[in-house]
Amino acid sequence: MEFVIITGMSGAGKSQAINVLEDINFYCMDNLPPMLLPNFFELCKASTKKVDKVAVVVDIRGGVFFNDLFTSLNVLSQNGIKYSILYLEASDEELVKRYKELRRPHPLSPTRRIIDGIKEERNFLKEVKQKSNYIIDTTGLKLAKLKEEIQGIFVKGKTTHNMTITVMSFGYKYGIPYDSDLVFDVRFLPNPYYIEELKQLTGNDKEVQDYVMKYEISKNFLEKLIDMLEFLLPNYIREGKSNIVIAIGCTGGRHRSITIANRIAKHFGNENYRISLTHRDEKNNV
Structure with missing residues (x-):
């Protein structure tokens, strides 16, 4: 039996994700207390x-019950039960925007600022994220694209590599993404900002x-970068790595980094890797 555990940041789209899985014939349960995972499976x-x-x-x-997640995961593993974890996240800015649009408080900060709850939750979930099999960043992601990504992971019949690649463009002036595995600096490329x-x-x-x-x-840089990644990725997979974040940075994160990130995502998407593409600083002011 295929057993998928969906978790991640509040407001990142978990309800939409489980709806997608329900549409492809998964039996779905929302907001299950973690301690019940083994019993629910049985x-x-x-x-x-x-x-x-x-x-x-x-x-x-799930409140305090969430602390039981790792205990339940250990029980599943000890009983030989195979499972996968789908982790959904989004940028702080995107999550704040969504909460404000819905006029709802964050579950961890009902009487404080929304951003306080988001930061607390992100820190709380970092170990869960590290253990996840699939990670989808829903920042700026339309529902149709989210559906496409989830179906690409869980619909059988399409041959894919057993790795999810998050390609993220960013601006160095706003800091390097904290969850990057590989960081490439493209500030040496010709800069359209001055045109x-x-x-x-x-x-x-x-x-x-x-x-x-x-x-x-x-052109030379892109060719060499693709060559290096084509060497690295299969070796990462061989060592058991199922998620990797490739960060491409320029000064402001709006021109060169996005151009290169788009090409990297397109190339490896065509190679049947699962791709999540996000442009972290695209909407920051010039």
Whole structure:
């Protein structure tokens, strides 16, 4: 039986994720107390109605019960029960925006600032994230794209590598992403920022892409970077790594880094890796 545990940041899209899994014939349970995971698995297994795909959401709403998660995961492992963890996250800014739009307090900070609860929760969940099999960053992600990513992971029949690659562009002026595994500095590439008609655009615009990639130094760098990653990724998989965050940084995170990140994501997506692409600082002011 396929057993999927969905967890992650509050407001990151876990409810949408479980709806997607329900649409592809998973039996789903939302907000299950972690201590009940082993019993719930056994109930599904013993059901007279055949249940071969199960997904449950475990999150901070479980309160103190969330501390039982690792105990339950150990019980599952000791009993030879295979499971996978799908972890959903989003940037602090995105989560604050979502909470404000819904006019709801964060479950960890009902009487404090929303950002305080987000930071506390992110710290609380960091060990869970490290143990996750799949990580999806939903920052700026439309529901259709989230559905596509989840189906790419769990719909059988499509051959994929057993690794999720998060490709993230960022600006050094705002700090290096704390969860990066590989960081590449592209500040040596020609900078569209100094071209007046390109300054307000981003690496998602064709004009910026054409400008960056018309230079031999950009083409050579991209080719060498892809060659190196094609060597590294299979070796990471061989060592059991199932998630990797590749961070591409330029000064502001809006032009060169986005251009290169898009090409890296496209290349390895075509190689049947599971790809999560996010542009952390795209909306920051020029």
